[in-house]
Amino acid sequence: xxxxxxxxxxxxxxxxxxxxxxxxxxxxxxxxxxxxxxxxxxxxxxxxxxxxxxxxxxxxxxxxxxxxxxxxxxxxxxxxxxxxxxxxxxxxxxxxxxxxxxxxxxxxxxxxxxxxxxxxxxxxxxxxxxxxxxxxxxxxxxxxxxxxxxxxxxxxxxxxxxxxxxxxxxxxxxxxxxxxxxxxxxxxxxxxxxxxxxxxxxxxxxxxxxxxxxxxxxxxxxxxxxxxxxxxxxxxxxxxxxxxxxxxxxxxxxxxxxxxxxxxxxxxxxxxxxxxxxxxxxxxxxxxxxxxxxxxxxxxxxxxxxxxxxxxxxxxxxxxxxxxxxxxxxxxxxxxxxxxxxxxxxxxxxxxxxxxxxxxxxxxxxxxxxxxxxxxxxxxxxxxxxxxxxxxxxxxx
Numbered sequence: 001x002x003x004x005x006x007x008x009x010x011x012x013x014x015x016x017x018x019x020x021x022x023x024x025x026x027x028x029x030x031x032x033x034x035x036x037x038x039x040x041x042x043x044x045x046x047x048x049x050x051x052x053x054x055x056x057x058x059x060x061x062x063x064x065x066x067x068x069x070x071x072x073x074x075x076x077x078x079x080x081x082x083x084x085x086x087x088x089x090x091x092x093x094x095x096x097x098x099x100x101x102x103x104x105x106x107x108x109x110x111x112x113x114x115x116x117x118x119x120x121x122x123x124x125x126x127x128x129x130x131x132x133x134x135x136x137x138x139x140x141x142x143x144x145x146x147x148x149x150x151x152x153x154x155x156x157x158x159x160x161x162x163x164x165x166x167x168x169x170x171x172x173x174x175x176x177x178x179x180x181x182x183x184x185x186x187x188x189x190x191x192x193x194x195x196x197x198x199x200x201x202x203x204x205x206x207x208x209x210x211x212x213x214x215x216x217x218x219x220x221x222x223x224x225x226x227x228x229x230x231x232x233x234x235x236x237x238x239x240x241x242x243x244x245x246x247x248x249x250x251x252x253x254x255x256x257x258x259x260x261x262x263x264x265x266x267x268x269x270x271x272x273x274x275x276x277x278x279x280x281x282x283x284x285x286x287x288x289x290x291x292x293x294x295x296x297x298x299x300x301x302x303x304x305x306x307x308x309x310x311x312x313x314x315x316x317x318x319x320x321x322x323x324x325x326x327x328x329x330x331x332x333x334x335x336x337x338x339x340x341x342x343x344x345x346x347x348x349x350x351x352x353x354x355x356x357x358x359x360x361x362x363x364x365x366x367x368x369x370x371x372x373x374x375x376x377x378x379x380x381x382x383x384x385x386x387x388x389x390x391x392x393x394x395x396x397x
Contacts, residue, residue, distance in 0.1 A: 002048040003031040004392070007041040009053030012373045013357040014060060014343055020335060020373065021357075028058065030363040033391040038357050051394075056386055059338070059373055060355050061130025061364035062319050063345030066255050066276050066306035068167075069155070070117045070148045071138045073104025075312040079284075088285055088313060089237060092209050098138070098171040101311055105138040105148070113151045120309065121155045123317035127383055130364035130390050132160050133306075133349055135203060137167030141175075142189040149198040159390050161364075163349050165231065166190060169204035169211050169219045183215045187222035194226045201252060201350070205233040206242035213245045220249045229350055235259040236281075247271035253304065253348040256281065257291045265292065269299040274348040276304045277332075277340070279325035280314035293330050303332070304348045305340035323377040334374035363392035 011026030027044040029037040037045055078091050078100075091097050105113070117134075124132060134152035139145035145168050156162045168186040176182040193199050202223035204216040210233075211219075220230045229252050234242035236256035243254045243264030254260075254268060255276035268275060275296050281287075296303055305326045308314040316322070319341060326337040346355035354362045369384040370376060376384065387394060 001032050003029055003036065004049040004051060005029050005044055005047035006051045006053055006058070007044055009056045009058045009367065010371055011038065011058045011357060012060075012338075013038060014339060015356055015358050018335075022372075026058065028357060028363075028365070030389075030392040033363055035357060035359055035361050035363050037359055053367065055371070057368040057370040057373065057375075058357065059128075059366050059368065060342040060357055061366055061388065061390065062128040062341050063131040063349065063351075063355060064124055064129050064306050064309075064319055064341070065131075065133050065253070065304055065345040065348040066278060066308050067124075067132065067134055068137065068308070068310035069120050069132070069134045070113055070136070070151045071101050071105050071311055072108035072113060072116070073101060073311065074315075075100060078312055082285070089209050092171075097312055099174065101138045102140050102171070102173060106141070106144050110147050110151060113147065114154055117151055117155060118158065120317055121158055121160065124307070124309070124319060125158060125160055125388065126385065127318060127320050128366040128385050128388055129319055130160060130366075130388065131163070131346065131349070131351070131354060133163045133165055135165040135167040137170035137203070140168060140171065140173035142185075142192070145189060146193060146196075146198065149193060153198065159393070163200045163351075164198060165201045165203045166193060166199045167203040167205070169216065171205065171210055179211060179215060183211070183218050186219055190219075190222050191226065194228060199228060201229045201231055203231045203233065206240050206245065207233070207237055208240065209237070213241055216242065217245060220246075224249065231255065231348070235261075235264065239264070243268055243273075247273050252350050255306075255308075258282070258287060258289045260292055262295065265295050265299050265301060268301050274302045274304050274344055276306055276348050277326065277330055278306060278308040278314060279322055279329050280316040281308045282329060283325060284313050284315065290330060293332065302344040302347055303336060303340050304344040305332070305337060306345065320376060320383065321380050324380040327377055334377035337377050338373050363389060365389050
């Protein structure tokens with residue numbers, strides 16, 4: 001097994017709980033898909049191959065821990081409607097929103113879904129993503145949810161680690177008039193999908209336009225019986241107490257959180273649940289209520305950020321733009337934003353083997369045209385990625 005040494009770069013390890021962990025003239029030894037050693041170039045061990053970084057910046061690979069990458073159609077017309085004064089909830093109640101994408105997704109073949117999702121995934125990969133979460137939730141019937149999850153699994157062939165999340169409890173489909181009956185079906189489908197190896201985690205949308213905490217609790221009970229971790233779309237449009245509910249199940253993450261309460265923050269802190277903030281959705285929906293970043297910091301709740309790529313409320317495919325928006329819109333520091341899309345993004349997926357550049361971690365890292373990671377958070381509208389390394393394998397940016 002050959003050992004390859006990357007040397008002569010500015011290495012941002014993000015080791016420890018704070019600080020960039022910068023090594024000005026740093027090196028990384030890669031063997032067997034893992035980082036075997038990280039430190040100053042002058043102290044580097046021998047290697048079979050050497051790659052000269054020539055002063056370039058090296059960071060962990062980006063982890064996009066919340067996406068809805070597989071779907072049919074688009075919802076650009078809703079963008080227009082919102083500009084004319086319609087709210088997200090108004091559009092959903094009129095049959096648009098999630099239901100509109102459900103119709104388009106059900107009508108699409110597996111090949112069509114894969115082709116579209118592949119283009120989207122490639123865009124994320126081109127900006128440094130090495131781990132990608134993909135949710136279902138635009139099928140809302142067993143056949144289409146299965147098709148979506150199969151497509152998500154196939155995206156791993158692009159050279160990215162894909163984690164799949166079952167989100168059938170996303171909205172009430174048109175063929176159901178009773179939400180409780182639909183939740184029964186959601187729980188029933190989960191068993192077969194889990195047995196087929198298509199589900200890594202279970203999510204739900206706890207909101208006044210979606211499902212109640214009691215209904216979400218039933219889905220989480222089903223997940224617990226199958227040994228699957230849970231996460232939650234919580235407190236995006238109102239405070240439904242979803243964060244407390246999810247924390248009671250030791251949820252990996254609660255996501256959105258604009259209406260998160262002090263009680264929800266305390267529950268998340270006690271459970272070790274990650275707060276995933278989604279600046280793309282906040283921006284696209286022109287929200288004005290900010291997530292409680294200062295209170296999350298004070299409570300020690302880990303903060304992650306993600307693209308939330310979806311056709312309606314966050315149609316972005318730029319993780320680098322999310323770094324900037326997290327700083328400008330939410331007041332995160334550049335270091336917090338970077339940790340949000342590396343260390344804490346991985347934690348939001350229950351993954352401890354990536355997100356930092358230290359010995360023993362996966363050899364997932366990016367080489368950038370820059371001298372400090374804060375430059376990538378400060379600038380937007382360009383892509384300075386020079387090279388992306390996935391499990392130790394080089395690939396051109």
